[in-house]
Amino acid sequence: MAKRPGSFSSVAQPVRSLWSRFAFATLIAAAFALMLLGKADVLLVERARIVVLDTLAPVIEVASRPAEAVTDVLNNIRDLRYLRAENARLTIENDRLDRWQHVARRLEAENRALRALTNFVPPRDIDFASARVIADGGGAFVRSVMITAGRRHGVTLGNAAVSGEGLVGGIVEVGEEYSRVLLITDLNSQIPVVVERTRDPAVLAGDNTRAPRLVYLPQNAQVVPGDRVVTSGHGGVFPAGLAVGMVTAITDGAIRVTPFVDWERLEYVRLLRTGTEGVVQPESANLPPFSVMGQETTTRTRGILP
Amino acid sequence: MMRPTATQRLDLWIRQSAPMVLTAILAVLSVITIGIPGYAAVVPGYTAMATFYWAVFRPDLQPASALFLIGILQDILTGTPLGLTAVSLLLLHALALSQRRALVTKPFLLTWLGFVVIQLPISIFAWLMMSVLQFRLIGPEPVLFQYLVTVLGFPVVAWIFVRIHRYVVR
Numbered sequence: 001m002a003k004r005p006g007s008f009s010s011v012a013q014p015v016r017s018l019w020s021r022f023a024f025a026t027l028i029a030a031a032f033a034l035m036l037l038g039k040a041d042v043l044l045v046e047r048a049r050i051v052v053l054d055t056l057a058p059v060i061e062v063a064s065r066p067a068e069a070v071t072d073v074l075n076n077i078r079d080l081r082y083l084r085a086e087n088a089r090l091t092i093e094n095d096r097l098d099r100w101q102h103v104a105r106r107l108e109a110e111n112r113a114l115r116a117l118t119n120f121v122p123p124r125d126i127d128f129a130s131a132r133v134i135a136d137g138g139g140a141f142v143r144s145v146m147i148t149a150g151r152r153h154g155v156t157l158g159n160a161a162v163s164g165e166g167l168v169g170g171i172v173e174v175g176e177e178y179s180r181v182l183l184i185t186d187l188n189s190q191i192p193v194v195v196e197r198t199r200d201p202a203v204l205a206g207d208n209t210r211a212p213r214l215v216y217l218p219q220n221a222q223v224v225p226g227d228r229v230v231t232s233g234h235g236g237v238f239p240a241g242l243a244v245g246m247v248t249a250i251t252d253g254a255i256r257v258t259p260f261v262d263w264e265r266l267e268y269v270r271l272l273r274t275g276t277e278g279v280v281q282p283e284s285a286n287l288p289p290f291s292v293m294g295q296e297t298t299t300r301t302r303g304i305l306p
Numbered sequence: 307m308m309r310p311t312a313t314q315r316l317d318l319w320i321r322q323s324a325p326m327v328l329t330a331i332l333a334v335l336s337v338i339t340i341g342i343p344g345y346a347a348v349v350p351g352y353t354a355m356a357t358f359y360w361a362v363f364r365p366d367l368q369p370a371s372a373l374f375l376i377g378i379l380q381d382i383l384t385g386t387p388l389g390l391t392a393v394s395l396l397l398l399h400a401l402a403l404s405q406r407r408a409l410v411t412k413p414f415l416l417t418w419l420g421f422v423v424i425q426l427p428i429s430i431f432a433w434l435m436m437s438v439l440q441f442r443l444i445g446p447e448p449v450l451f452q453y454l455v456t457v458l459g460f461p462v463v464a465w466i467f468v469r470i471h472r473y474v475v476r
Contacts, residue, residue: 020370027374028396034378034389039439045388052382060334060383067338135337135383136349140448141436144385146337173385180385187444208448 046173054175057146061134068267075265126239127273129153133266134178143186143208144169147269150177154273158237161269166243166260167191167231168269181269184244184259185212192234193244195227204229204244204257211248211256223247229257239272324474325364326372328467329356333380351456352463353380354428357395358421359467361402362409364475373399387439390432398428414464422457429453 038045079086114120131149149155151174161168161181169189173180182189189206193214200221206212217223227247233240245259310318332352353376360368377392384391401424402409409420433449 024370024396024400027370028393031374031377031389031392031396034392035387035435035439038388049382049388052379056334056379056383060337063334064338140433140452141390141444142385182385187440207445209445 050173050175053173054178057134057178061148064134128270129155129273130268130270132268143183143206145181145183145266147179147181149271150175150179152176155179155271159274160238160242160272162242162272163261163266163269165262166245168261168266185210191238192232193229194232195223196230197227198222201232211258214255214257223250223255225250239274321475322367324470325360325367328470329353330376330379332356333376333383337383350459351452353395354398354425354456355460355463356467357398358402358424359464361399362406362417363471365403365406368399370396370399390435394428394432397431398424418460421460425453425457
């Protein structure tokens with residue numbers, strides 16, 4: 001650094017040092033004030049966050065492209081190594097899925113017949129939007145991702161985000177073009193679920209580890225490792241029946257669920273635009289995202305919608 | 307002494323603002339996804355490394371106000387409570403500055419050791435603050451992992467800082 005010329009510096013130095021100390025203390029105090037303000041859930045803080053997020057998201061989106069290319073290359077190399085094994089596995093799986101398809105079609109037909117018999121009112125179908133994951137809010141304290149869909153695409157607070165494998169999380173910040181998804185592993189994530197086999201209701205509470213805990217289970221619940229856990233739809237925010245994860249560890253302290261989502265390869269998510277009141281957009285109501293069989297179900301939904 | 311021309315001044319200004327611009331870029335980079343298993347959970351604290359490096363070697367180019375803004379930026383990007391990273395970076399800056407004399411002329415190994423020691427209370431502080439803000443004690447494992455990754459990754463990142471320090475900032 002170039003020394004400033006002249007005798008002014010001898011006077012200015014102590015003053016400046018005093019000033020810098022004062023400024024430092026002010027900044028620390030300001031940061032603490034912001035923390036409190038944010039904790040008090042002031043709308044202003046939320047707004048400010050969203051504005052900054054919306055402005056910076058395009059930058060991140062551009063910056064994430066090269067990172068994505070690197071990831072792709074890495075994945076390609078990995079895939080090449082296992083190509084033969086993968087092929088064999090897929091052939092077997094395809095066989096198995098063919099049998100499942102057969103079962104599913106039969107069950108679906110049976111289901112339809114039974115519904116017709118009992119005048120069952122089905123849950124309304126859900127409209128969805130797809131978005132790309134551009135940033136992974138890393139760090140030690142928060143599990144969240146930023147995605148390329150916002151208010152303009154009909155996303156609202158609380159919408160569920162799912163990947164091909166299962167539930168990813170819920171929308172917690174909505175910008176104009178971008179929003180933030182709080183992952184189900186986050187400390188602040190609590191999702192009403194049921195154990196699929198026993199129908200025991202519970203809450204899936206994240207704790208920033210990779211396997212969230214199952215809490216508030218009924219006293220007499222009989223949960224064993226391997227049980228699938230799905231959303232219960234209680235509270236009306238998330239639709240019922242979304243796959244969440246599998247019970248993998250039961251210790252005396254906690255029952256842990258390993259989510260189905262492959263966090264390392266989370267590139268795209270689907271947002272279920274249920275809105276807070278679960279309203280359906282009629283124009284795309286014929287694209288139910290969670291039906292077992294693709295084409296056939298469209299006729300069903302058209303027939304039953306009120 | 308001759309008055310520097312406009313281009314010279316611009317050149318100097320760009321060189322001198324390089325450290326803070328770099329730290330800001332690192333704040334953005336720390337949210338970019340890379341498909342390494344478990345990476346997101348243990349993203350190293352790039353901004354902490356940068357803050358420590360510049361606090362030790364060029365504190366005059368690291369104004370507290372810029373550090374504050376970068377901390378806020380990172381808080382917004384990662385979704386941590388607003389102000390948490392800002393306080394952490396400022397405290398790290400102040401701590402490193404107070405030990406600067408002991409660190410600046412020493413071989414790199416000792417500087418690294420300095421970072422290992424100084425970053426520890428900062429990480430513990432951040433963990434405690436987060437626990438207070440959540441009204442419950444959060445699991446210490448993620449913070450511990452992040453601390454380890456950050457201090458172990460420091461030499462690699464510092465190597466880049468040394469290059470920038472030498473050829474860009476001067």
